[in-house]
Amino acid sequence: xxxxxxxxxxxxxxxxxRFLTGTGNYTDDINLMNQxxxxxxxxxxxxxxxxxxxxAAAEAMEGVVRVFTAKDFEGVGGIPCGWQxxxxxxxxxxxxxxxxxxxxxxxxxxxxxxVVIAESPELARDAAEAIDVDITELxxxxxxxxxxxxxxxxxxxxxxxxxxxxxxxxxxxxxxxxQAIQNAAHVTTLELVNNRLVANPMEPRVAxxxxxxxxxxxxxxxxxxxxHVIRLLMGAFVLGIPEHKLRVVAPxxxxxxxxxxxxxxxxxxxxxAAKAINRPVKWTASRSxxxxxxxxxxxxVTKIELALDAEHKFVALRTDTxxxxxxxxxxxxxxxxxxxHGTLMAGNYITPLVYVNVKAVFTNTVPVDAYRGAGRxxxxxxxxxxxxKAARELGMDPAELRRLNFIKPEQFPYDTPVAVTYDxxxxxxxxxxxxxxxxxxxxxxxxxxxxxxxxxxxxxxxxYIEACGIAPSNLVGQLGARAGLYESATVRVNATGSxxxxxxxxxxxxxxxxxxxxxxxDMIGIDEAQVDIVHGDTARTPMGMGTYGSxxxxxxxxxxxxxxxxxxxxxxxxxAHLMEAAxxxxxxxxxxxxxxxTDKSVAWGDVCLxxxxxxxxxLEEIEPGLEExxxxxxxxxxxxxxxxxxxxxxxxxxxxxxxxxxxxxDDFGNVINPMIVEGQVHGGVAQGIGQAMLESCVYDxxxxxxxxxxxxxxxxxxxxxxxxxxxxxxxxxxxxxxxxVKGCGEAGAIGxxxxxxxxxxxxxxxxxxxxxxxxxxxxxSRVWNAMQSVK
Numbered sequence: 001x002x003x004x005x006x007x008x009x010x011x012x013x014x015x016x017x018r019f020l021t022g023t024g025n026y027t028d029d030i031n032l033m034n035q036x037x038x039x040x041x042x043x044x045x046x047x048x049x050x051x052x053x054x055x056a057a058a059e060a061m062e063g064v065v066r067v068f069t070a071k072d073f074e075g076v077g078g079i080p081c082g083w084q085x086x087x088x089x090x091x092x093x094x095x096x097x098x099x100x101x102x103x104x105x106x107x108x109x110x111x112x113x114x115v116v117i118a119e120s121p122e123l124a125r126d127a128a129e130a131i132d133v134d135i136t137e138l139x140x141x142x143x144x145x146x147x148x149x150x151x152x153x154x155x156x157x158x159x160x161x162x163x164x165x166x167x168x169x170x171x172x173x174x175x176x177x178x179q180a181i182q183n184a185a186h187v188t189t190l191e192l193v194n195n196r197l198v199a200n201p202m203e204p205r206v207a208x209x210x211x212x213x214x215x216x217x218x219x220x221x222x223x224x225x226x227x228h229v230i231r232l233l234m235g236a237f238v239l240g241i242p243e244h245k246l247r248v249v250a251p252x253x254x255x256x257x258x259x260x261x262x263x264x265x266x267x268x269x270x271x272x273a274a275k276a277i278n279r280p281v282k283w284t285a286s287r288s289x290x291x292x293x294x295x296x297x298x299x300x301v302t303k304i305e306l307a308l309d310a311e312h313k314f315v316a317l318r319t320d321t322x323x324x325x326x327x328x329x330x331x332x333x334x335x336x337x338x339x340x341h342g343t344l345m346a347g348n349y350i351t352p353l354v355y356v357n358v359k360a361v362f363t364n365t366v367p368v369d370a371y372r373g374a375g376r377x378x379x380x381x382x383x384x385x386x387x388x389k390a391a392r393e394l395g396m397d398p399a400e401l402r403r404l405n406f407i408k409p410e411q412f413p414y415d416t417p418v419a420v421t422y423d424x425x426x427x428x429x430x431x432x433x434x435x436x437x438x439x440x441x442x443x444x445x446x447x448x449x450x451x452x453x454x455x456x457x458x459x460x461x462x463x464y465i466e467a468c469g470i471a472p473s474n475l476v477g478q479l480g481a482r483a484g485l486y487e488s489a490t491v492r493v494n495a496t497g498s499x500x501x502x503x504x505x506x507x508x509x510x511x512x513x514x515x516x517x518x519x520x521x522d523m524i525g526i527d528e529a530q531v532d533i534v535h536g537d538t539a540r541t542p543m544g545m546g547t548y549g550s551x552x553x554x555x556x557x558x559x560x561x562x563x564x565x566x567x568x569x570x571x572x573x574x575x576a577h578l579m580e581a582a583x584x585x586x587x588x589x590x591x592x593x594x595x596x597x598t599d600k601s602v603a604w605g606d607v608c609l610x611x612x613x614x615x616x617x618x619l620e621e622i623e624p625g626l627e628e629x630x631x632x633x634x635x636x637x638x639x640x641x642x643x644x645x646x647x648x649x650x651x652x653x654x655x656x657x658x659x660x661x662x663x664x665x666d667d668f669g670n671v672i673n674p675m676i677v678e679g680q681v682h683g684g685v686a687q688g689i690g691q692a693m694l695e696s697c698v699y700d701x702x703x704x705x706x707x708x709x710x711x712x713x714x715x716x717x718x719x720x721x722x723x724x725x726x727x728x729x730x731x732x733x734x735x736x737x738x739x740x741v742k743g744c745g746e747a748g749a750i751g752x753x754x755x756x757x758x759x760x761x762x763x764x765x766x767x768x769x770x771x772x773x774x775x776x777x778x779x780x781s782r783v784w785n786a787m788q789s790v791k
């Protein structure tokens with residue numbers, strides 16, 4: 001194969017050709033014959049009783065095909081939750097029904113009440129405005145602590161309270177942690193908010209339902225990160241459609257960031273309605289609609305306490321968190337503040353005792369679920385902020401306090417007190433690399449130069465570790481997962497030697513069509529152009545769990561390796577027959593099979609042709625064809641880690657923060673495509689900075705979304721960001737997957753928020769403003785007000 005291809009090469013993203021030339025095929029590009037259009041009438045109040053819905057005027061309008069309300073969905077299941085959490089008392093969480101259309105009550109602004117299907121989007125929208133809905137408004141439940149107070153208005157009348165669960169982990173450590181904190185030489189305490197975010201992928205959600213009455217088959221085209229899971233949830237639990245009669249297709253998807261993992265009511269609706277009217281039904285979200293219907297992210301309120309001994313070693317950590325679930329339980333929502341958050345609270349450090357308490361709360365807001373990082377950014381932000389504050393209180397260099405408490409390289413594999421085992425890592429190496437790249441030793445000179453210009457310069461450090469490729473299935477099943485977390489791949493070799501790889505993973509911007517091809521081509525020694533990656537269609541790919549949690553290369557890639565190994569082993573048998581040699585003597589290199597110690601060889605293409613034209617073929621020993629499938633269920637998470645450094649200037653007159661430098665030194669294990677990895681880190685850092693400086697999803701006391709458009713919700717722009725220095729040369733390969741890889745897609749969003757906030761707090765302290773904390777986003781007004789509060 002060419003030297004500039006295969007594992008470790010920065011191959012250009014092949015999918016970008018169609019994206020950059022406007023020839024991509026997104027869900028909104030799909031238009032079917034005789035198609036109709038759906039418009040959802042959504043609640044404009046956060047909480048209320050539905051007294052009646054009068055659809056007569058809408059139904060009488062020209063071009064209206066049908067109007068649906070909840071009564072049309074009697075006997076239809078609710079949108080299922082994919083994870084059940086058991087609380088610290090051993091009781092299952094409270095799990096209310098999530099109807100496709102609101103039944104009896106509305107529970108958040110944006111809750112769907114009725115749907116108009118018409119001949120055009122404009123007619124559907126106009127008709128929806130003619131529907132008369134009689135609602136008695138109820139008090140909105142917005143504040144999480146107030147929501148769980150005695151006598152609080154209930155979001156769901158059939159539940160005992162607004163508390164979904166009260167989770168403690170590790171519960172048997174609780175008393176020991178309390179005692180250690182009570183007896184510690186020093187305790188640092190911090191209260192903070194992890195702000196609510198809207199994912200805002202470039203492409204809003206779209207769903208197109210189609211029904212073939214001739215064979216009773218349904219097809220859903222949707223903007224999904226995991227079409228097989230949507231087929232399973234919607235078919236089995238909502239609409240009762242057998243899986244072999246339901247096809248789900250997720251074509252090109254313009255970004256997801258977690259919010260397109262979940263099964264949404266709109267997908268179930270268009271699938272149901274297409275059969276009901278015997279015509280295709282299409283729904284495309286407007287951007288404003290996305291703000292009130294896409295799952296939101298983050299939204300935690302936390303108190304964290306870090307106890308240290310007289311030598312400044314960490315001895316215990318305790319956190320108490322309120323986590324917002326919103327009005328309903330989204331697909332993976334219960335797992336995010338628990339198993340994806342609590343299990344990472346040890347961070348990169350030796351902390352003998354950790355206790356995490358999480359109270360998940362129902363409120364009259366849009367449901368909250370996984371958003372890039374999903375629990376790990378929340379854990380890292382708490383931990384890295386309290387470590388930085390502890391260093392300041394102790395008068396220590398924040399880098400050295402971290403170094404003092406790092407898990408040492410020789411201690412791996414390392415069993416943490418929060419039930420996970422880190423297989424590899426070298427946190428000292430990433431710290432040293434970041435220090436070198438940022439010229440940390442010269443910071444004081446740069447700070448002096450900033451001061452001469454009337455600016456305050458600060459330096460922020462954050463270390464992160466995350467758990468990617470959540471697994472294994474038997475473990476997560478015990479923790480409440482209602483699905484397996486394996487991945488699948490089929491490697492189909494054509495008679496001429498080209499290859500089609502069908503994967504259950506899904507690409508929505510990650511570059512899978514490039515990197516997956518690199519892996520398979522490298523194993524065989526052929527040109528990457530000979531390998532085609534097929535994904536996103538349940539009719540063409542084996543059952544898989546999709547793409548989220550930085551799992552694609554570690555889990556999906558490993559399934560491909562296992563399937564390709566099966567193909568190669570069979571091909572070696574065929575080659576051995578062709579060369580009249582023993583199977584054990586056959587070697588494969590650069591697309592040539594050879595007999596060890598001889599000059600006998602046969603090309604990959606010749607072996608493939610023999611498999612499909614078996615004239616000279618051991619049919620009594622090997623069946624024809626060359627195609628294999630593998631399912632890979634990981635033995636453990638992968639644990640990427642890194643050091644993120646941020647340098648800022650603060651204008652003391654306005655509170656405006658400017659990022660003047662940002663460095664990321666990551667350990668991703670073995671790297672398949674360095675260019676794509678660098679791009680993933682850049683994108684993640686940009687999103688993390690967006691959270692830390694700009695983005696905030698805000699509700700008023702009545703449950704009205706105050707930041708429901710780009711006029712009020714600030715997204716990061718190129719002018720807000722510096723050029724990032726990205727390095728991934730510190731590599732400790734994963735020990736339990738065949739590629740030695742770790743996830744990389746979420747790292748940037750995990751490490752960047754605490755690094756930026758730490759930098760701003762450092763700048764203020766250096767400038768004589770002893771501010772301990774500012775909640776994100778660090779807008780100029782927040783920074784300026786914090787400065788004034790300590791004058």
